[in-house]
Amino acid sequence: MMKKKLFDENVTILENKKVNGKYYKLTFRSEPLSAKVCPGKFLQIRINDGQDPYLRRPFSYYRVTGTRVEILYEVLGRGTRSLSQKKKGDGLRIMGPLGNGFTAALGKKKRVLVAGGVGVPPLVYLAEKNPTDYLLIGTKSRLEVLPKAELKKVKAKILYSTEDGSCGSKGLVTALLEKIMTAEDPRELFIQTCGPKRMMQAVIALARKYGIDGEASWDESMACGVGACLGCMVKTKEGLKRACADGPVFRFEDLDV
Amino acid sequence: MKIDLTTTIKGRKFKNPVTVASGTFGTTDEYAGYVAPKNLGAIITKTITVKPRPGNPMPRICETNAGMLNAIGLQNKGLDDFLKNKIPYFKKFGVPLIVSIAGETVEEFSALAGTFHGLKDVVTALEVNLSCPNVEAGGVNGMKKQERILDAVKAVRDQTDMLVFAKISPELGDVLEIAGKVLGQGMDGISLINTLRGMAIDLRSRSSRLAKDFGGLSGPAIKPVALRYVYQVKKAYQVPVIASGGISNASDALEFLIAGADLLAVGTANFVEPQATLRILDGIQSFMKKEKISKLDSLRGSYRPAEERGEGCHR
Numbered sequence: 071m072m073k074k075k076l077f078d079e080n081v082t083i084l085e086n087k088k089v090n091g092k093y094y095k096l097t098f099r100s101e102p103l104s105a106k107v108c109p110g111k112f113l114q115i116r117i118n119d120g121q122d123p124y125l126r127r128p129f130s131y132y133r134v135t136g137t138r139v140e141i142l143y144e145v146l147g148r149g150t151r152s153l154s155q156k157k158k159g160d161g162l163r164i165m166g167p168l169g170n171g172f173t174a175a176l177g178k179k180k181r182v183l184v185a186g187g188v189g190v191p192p193l194v195y196l197a198e199k200n201p202t203d204y205l206l207i208g209t210k211s212r213l214e215v216l217p218k219a220e221l222k223k224v225k226a227k228i229l230y231s232t233e234d235g236s237c238g239s240k241g242l243v244t245a246l247l248e249k250i251m252t253a254e255d256p257r258e259l260f261i262q263t264c265g266p267k268r269m270m271q272a273v274i275a276l277a278r279k280y281g282i283d284g285e286a287s288w289d290e291s292m293a294c295g296v297g298a299c300l301g302c303m304v305k306t307k308e309g310l311k312r313a314c315a316d317g318p319v320f321r322f323e324d325l326d327v
Numbered sequence: 328m329k330i331d332l333t334t335t336i337k338g339r340k341f342k343n344p345v346t347v348a349s350g351t352f353g354t355t356d357e358y359a360g361y362v363a364p365k366n367l368g369a370i371i372t373k374t375i376t377v378k379p380r381p382g383n384p385m386p387r388i389c390e391t392n393a394g395m396l397n398a399i400g401l402q403n404k405g406l407d408d409f410l411k412n413k414i415p416y417f418k419k420f421g422v423p424l425i426v427s428i429a430g431e432t433v434e435e436f437s438a439l440a441g442t443f444h445g446l447k448d449v450v451t452a453l454e455v456n457l458s459c460p461n462v463e464a465g466g467v468n469g470m471k472k473q474e475r476i477l478d479a480v481k482a483v484r485d486q487t488d489m490l491v492f493a494k495i496s497p498e499l500g501d502v503l504e505i506a507g508k509v510l511g512q513g514m515d516g517i518s519l520i521n522t523l524r525g526m527a528i529d530l531r532s533r534s535s536r537l538a539k540d541f542g543g544l545s546g547p548a549i550k551p552v553a554l555r556y557v558y559q560v561k562k563a564y565q566v567p568v569i570a571s572g573g574i575s576n577a578s579d580a581l582e583f584l585i586a587g588a589d590l591l592a593v594g595t596a597n598f599v600e601p602q603a604t605l606r607i608l609d610g611i612q613s614f615m616k617k618e619k620i621s622k623l624d625s626l627r628g629s630y631r632p633a634e635e636r637g638e639g640c641h642r
Contacts, residue, residue, distance in 0.1 A: 116600075121394075298597065300399050
């Protein structure tokens with residue numbers, strides 16, 4: 071009995087360009103890597119042949135249009151720095167789609183998305199694909215705010231908070247979230263969040279306070295991306311689970327973080 | 328030309344020498360979508376302990392130059408779960424199964440060996456993990472004294488006449504000396520090396536990049552060390568050897584074969600290239616065709632020491 075076929079594909083870069091002070095956008099085409107994708111799933115990219123970097127790097131899907139796949143990433147270390155130097159026509163080896171994505175159908179509930187840092191791309195994708203009421207984006211400053219063109223397909227109300235107050239409201243994104251929780255009927259809300267751990271912990275704490283259900287995409291350093299190495303374990307009420315294979319999206323009520 | 332990769336260890340046949348290092352191929356079907364298990368020469372399981380182990384806190388892994396550090400801590404669901412949920416899975420494939428075991432006490436080693444002795448229809452061999460660097464009680468620290476290692480292998484040997492390999496690491500002391508002693512206790516072969524203990528510091532926090540201070544270094548970075556020990560142990564004792572330590576591609580694998588390795592356990596490379604094992608198998612065959620070698624056994628152990636090379640030799 072074979073498990074479902076998993077893909078590891080050679081792709082050619084169509085585009086790899088800087089979109090603002092923080093993000094680069096990588097585009098390629100691939101039939102297998104664009105099929106059965108939903109927001110929250112991810113890819114494992116072998117950035118260079120050889121050994122620098124050695125391990126693959128996980129990236130969430132940003133946008134899939136037909137067979138065209140886009141990834142939005144920040145330069146955070148040696149792997150992403152090397153990726154940012156790739157040119158149109160260069161090759162990459164990519165595994166995917168991996169992991170479990172966000173819940174798409176929420177019934178009558180209002181979707182509230184809370185994004186920060188590397189969590190912005192999958193939640194913008196989620197907001198493009200599904201009816202969404204609010205998309206809250208927290209960044210350090212306006213330099214990291216995505217260009218308007220990247221958000222034109224999002225119909226949700228987009229609210230920004232920046233730590234320095236240079237765009238939207240000054241402070242943390244959780245302050246924006248709490249305003250919505252008090253303005254709306256909490257029973258009608260469903261939160262989906264992705265970003266730095268401290269932000270997600272604060273979001274989950276607020277959700278618990280107001281009795282709101284939701285999902286978080288929880289991320290730990292990963293090696294294999296398929297559930298084999300047990301490097302990326304997440305504490306849940308049912309014990310340790312693998313972020314890559316059992317997640318990365320978990321229900322708030324299941325997380326013990 | 329027909330290429331024969333058959334590898335025979337004490338009368339047991341493996342259809343090829345390529346296997347997976349303990350803990351790098353998931354617990355059951357994680358890689359089944361990439362590699363059909365029947366294509367491998369054998370499967371070495373993640374280490375099984377008597378009781379379930381939750382493992383270490385996160386972060387457990389970090390990348391280093393040409394490799395990674397890990398401090399997983401032998402996370403596994405324990406012997407009962409393995410018997411109930413994993414053995415039936417492996418039974419289906421008919422691939423030689425080598426079960427990696429570790430105990431915190433001699434009694435646990437004994438219990439594990441006794442249990443698997445009763446499963447000889449599914450389990451081909453045992454690999455006694457004497458060298459996990461991340462476990463206080465059962466690993467390097469607790470087992471550091473050679474007497475405890477020898478007690479453990481003796482306890483295993485007393486329970487079973489199965490093929491048993493002792494997995495040792497330079498962390499335990501002098502590899503050649505320890506290998507000699509565990510062989511003296513009746514081990515059939517040696518598996519080496521395990522990860523080497525290492526460290527990585529985050530500059531901002533001035534603390535470890537792992538939750539623990541140290542982790543086990545694996546990947547291409549440790550290959551030359553592993554190769555040297557495989558060669559030395561093979562030369563000194565002529566016993567079966569399972570080689571692991573940075574085997575990432577066919578040329579790595581061929582080096583280990585020339586040094587004398589019987590089985591080649593691909594480890595961290597599985598995380599990077601899920602089909603690394605299959606590519607290595609292909610590469611070994613291509614090399615043999617090119618070199619007109621039809622039997623793997625004529626390549627295995629064909630290393631020519633520096634002093635025997637002579638002058639005018641191009642190889």
